[in-house]
Amino acid sequence: MSLAAFDIKGWCPGGVRPMPSGDGLLVRVRPWYGAFTLDQARGLAEIAATLGNGHIDLTRRANLQIRGLREARLPALHEALDRLGLLEDEAARNVMVAPLAGPAARALAVALGRAMPADAPPKFGCLVDDGGPLSIIGERADVALAVTRDGVAVRVEGEWLGVTDAEHAVDAAFGRQRSLAKMTVMPTPGHRQLGRLGGFTGLAVPFGRLDAQQLHDLVASCVKAGASEIRLSPWRALYVDAAVEASGFIVDDDDPLLRIEACPGSPACTSASVDTRTDARRLAAMHLAGTIHVSGCAKGCARSTAANLTLVGLEGRYGVVRNGTARDRATRMVEPNALEHLLDG
Numbered sequence: 481m482s483l484a485a486f487d488i489k490g491w492c493p494g495g496v497r498p499m500p501s502g503d504g505l506l507v508r509v510r511p512w513y514g515a516f517t518l519d520q521a522r523g524l525a526e527i528a529a530t531l532g533n534g535h536i537d538l539t540r541r542a543n544l545q546i547r548g549l550r551e552a553r554l555p556a557l558h559e560a561l562d563r564l565g566l567l568e569d570e571a572a573r574n575v576m577v578a579p580l581a582g583p584a585a586r587a588l589a590v591a592l593g594r595a596m597p598a599d600a601p602p603k604f605g606c607l608v609d610d611g612g613p614l615s616i617i618g619e620r621a622d623v624a625l626a627v628t629r630d631g632v633a634v635r636v637e638g639e640w641l642g643v644t645d646a647e648h649a650v651d652a653a654f655g656r657q658r659s660l661a662k663m664t665v666m667p668t669p670g671h672r673q674l675g676r677l678g679g680f681t682g683l684a685v686p687f688g689r690l691d692a693q694q695l696h697d698l699v700a701s702c703v704k705a706g707a708s709e710i711r712l713s714p715w716r717a718l719y720v721d722a723a724v725e726a727s728g729f730i731v732d733d734d735d736p737l738l739r740i741e742a743c744p745g746s747p748a749c750t751s752a753s754v755d756t757r758t759d760a761r762r763l764a765a766m767h768l769a770g771t772i773h774v775s776g777c778a779k780g781c782a783r784s785t786a787a788n789l790t791l792v793g794l795e796g797r798y799g800v801v802r803n804g805t806a807r808d809r810a811t812r813m814v815e816p817n818a819l820e821h822l823l824d825g
């Protein structure tokens with residue numbers, strides 16, 4: 481089934497819009513300035529457990545998706561999100577912030593959100609970054625502000641305009657200040673890192689999916705560890721501002737599950753004839769080299785770019801594609817119960 485936007489009569493709260501999916505409606509929830517408070521995260525776990533099917537996905541735009549809702553539950557969802565303050569202030573929820581951003585970058589994010597034009601389109605996206613190994617500056621955004629040693633660098637529609645001070649950066653981003661200085665450093669994109677990172681802990685989940693109980697338990701661990709919030713990232717990893725122990729999360733950057741993408745597959749998606757995620761876990765245990773994509777069908781929802789190995793479900797078997805995408809031609813077929821023979825021949 482298509483994930484195209486879905487109009488539900490009389491229901492269009494803030495930026496939260498339900499979309500159809502193989503397991504019911506899914507609802508994308510965007511955090512304020514890249515972070516959920518612990519109360520919000522606890523409330524979202526509760527919503528997923530009571531109104532959805534308990535499954536929660538982390539997205540590559542640093543949002544969270546609650547799955548498996550029925551249309552009849554949408555008014556209750558609306559009320560619950562409103563109580564958590566997650567229907568308010570759409571602009572605050574359009575600003576992606578580097579997961580380990582310090583106070584200067586976070587203050588800039590708030591200033592940017594407040595200055596966002598009222599007529600900005602719903603998909604207008606901004607990001608604020610302050611460099612370092614977990615920089616998100618490589619992500620797409622209509623407006624990006626990067627705190628650098630020169631000052632705040634301003635990027636609009638992919639083009640770096642120059643650098644200014646923090647006070648004028650937001651005006652510069654919205655074209656209200658024209659004189660920008662030359663940049664002497666170019667911001668460099670970072671990448672996902674997990675485990676203990678200074679005062680933070682980075683946590684990932686296999687295939688970007690966690691369940692309501694896992695999120696609930698994470699919040700309890702955060703409270704115990706003295707954390708104040710859960711930050712999201714475009715790498716589908718969560719960052720907590722304390723040293724937390726959380727079971728079921730991946731904290732090792734070398735975990736083979738991190739190199740495998742798998743869509744929900746069967747039985748969650750009606751287009752699938754194979755249990756992609758169970759098979760992906762079996763592949764992870766085989767410690768194959770390179771990137772791997774296990775797709776329930778040729779649509780390739782979990783990954784659009786080429787992987788070293790792609791398995792594409794077709795009538796209960798997998799087509800094997802080397803260095804390609806789920807849409808490319810398979811060179812051979814393999815039965816799910818014979819994956820260990822993948823490297824033969």
Ligand code: SF4
Pocket residue numbers: 481502743744745746749750751752775776777778779780781782
């Ligand atoms: S790629 Fe996976 S999730 Fe997407 S339509 Fe096919 S089976 Fe469903």
